[in-house]
């Protein structure tokens with residue numbers, strides 16, 4: 001009816017094509033009408049308006065048809081019931097990878113292709129929880145999902161995301177990643193840090209030995225973090241000691257600010273900004289960012305003063321980046337800020353992941369004494385003939401390749417305890433059809449590497465810790481370099497971790513040192529079955545309860561074979 005009153009009837013032809021007199025509009029005119037007249041006008045009016053009503057109804061029906069057709073055509077992945085505003089956020093606990101795994105088991109099994117679609121606050125989120133779904137995603141849609149969701153915290157803490165990890169997909173990310181892969185983390189560069197690794201691994205063994213001599217228990221997290229941090233800081237900035245300690249403090253502050261959901265994940269921009277300001281989140285980010293910037297600026301300035309003095313083989317990451325700036329890297333402007341962003345990125349990406357992996361290995365070995373003994377046997381066999389020339393406590397790195405069981409133990413630990421269980425979040429920039437489901441552009445992606453490592457379709461007895469599953473067998477052994485989608489601790493595709501070759505000798509050398517020289521026992525009265533193998537929440541997830549063990553120098557009979565050990 002409203003349409004009738006507001007439309008100019010002059011331009012209207014009724015269905016029978018009869019010319020209709022202009023409607024008398026004023027109430028003054030109507031007031032004088034008799035009931036019969038009024039009814040006639042109403043009738044006339046109705047007759048006049050029917051084309052409009054029909055048109056409106058037609059448009060509405062057409063619209064509904066399109067909506068319904070689109071809905072029917074949009075074959076979205078399954079999704080649990082959600083709440084207004086927060087969507088599915090209330091279903092995610094402190095350990096997001098476990099909550100998502102439970103949701104997958106409840107809603108995403110069977111014909112759902114290993115996918116779940118969630119609304120996490122404002123973000124539409126695809127969760128991949130099986131090896132088959134990961135294979136389809138990385139094989140066929142890697143490019144569509146190669147970006148990162150925008151994060152205000154990352155933006156401010158990483159110089160406008162000019163680092164590698166949080167940079168959105170595009171030319172700047174591509175060139176930054178190339179610098180990381182080709183210049184910072186290449187096999188040649190990684191092997192140039194062998195002396196750094198050997199010295200820090202020897203220091204680690206010395207610290208464990210001091211505890212063993214004093215009969216003290218050791219908090220492994222502290223010991224292993226100190227080791228990983230020292231190696232990475234020396235590789236990145238050429239310094240350990242006070243520098244590494246400063247990195248440790250800064251990292252502790254940053255990790256807390258980056259983990260978990262952010263206000264803008266749930267709220268529109270303006271209220272989110274208000275919440276950030278009111279809760280002091282912005283101030284904390286600004287303080288931490290300023291402290292990092294001061295620290296990194298000093299390092300860059302000190303390196304610049306050397307003015308390219310380092311021999312190329314002895315360069316640390318800052319040296320390399322400054323040299324590339326002098327030489328001019330195609331298409332990537334290596335400003336001071338970008339250099340600081342890349343160095344900070346690499347330090348952050350390398351430290352927690354490496355030390356977390358080592359702590360999980362030690363936890364699983366203590367929980368599985370059979371595996372510990374078998375690995376110690378392998379190490380003793382190889383080490384009997386091979387120590388580093390200048391570090392008698394440490395095995396020469398090429399010998400690590402003779403330790404097949406060691407490699408299998410690491411794979412098994414990374415299967416069950418990927419240090420970043422959801423990798424880093426990706427975001428799609430184009431629509432894609434994954435496992436037959438339509439995924440719109442702009443969808444955040446979580447690949448649940450933790451759940452994929454437990455996928456019963458991909459693994460036999462997935463909950464069992466059994467490194468032997470990676471030894472022998474027919475065909476190429478499963479590896480974690482991104483080609484075997486059932487084992488994704490480093491991710492796969494374009495966004496795969498570029499630090500695999502850097503991290504392997506770091507973790508292997510330390511573990512070999514710790515197992516070669518010591519037996520490790522639980523504190524008095526504790527049995528392996530009592531070990532808590534749950535995770536702590538965060539972007540990286542070390543054991544929930546820091547591992548405390550007692551190192552015992554190996555028996556004199558064993559020590560006699562390797563004379564320098566614990567005598």
Ligand code: HEM
Pocket residue numbers: 164165166177180185345346349350351353354357418419420423424425426489490491492494495496497498499500502503
């Ligand atoms: C055990 C050790 C490590 C693990 C488990 C690990 C795991 C990961 C994971 C899961 C990602 C995200 C992949 C994705 O988004 O799909 C990643 C990215 C990254 N990692 Fe590692 N990482 C480790 C060590 C390192 C080391 C030692 C470095 C450098 C020295 C490093 C540098 C990076 C960088 C720069 C990225 C970002 C790649 C990109 O966005 O394109 N990581 N890592």
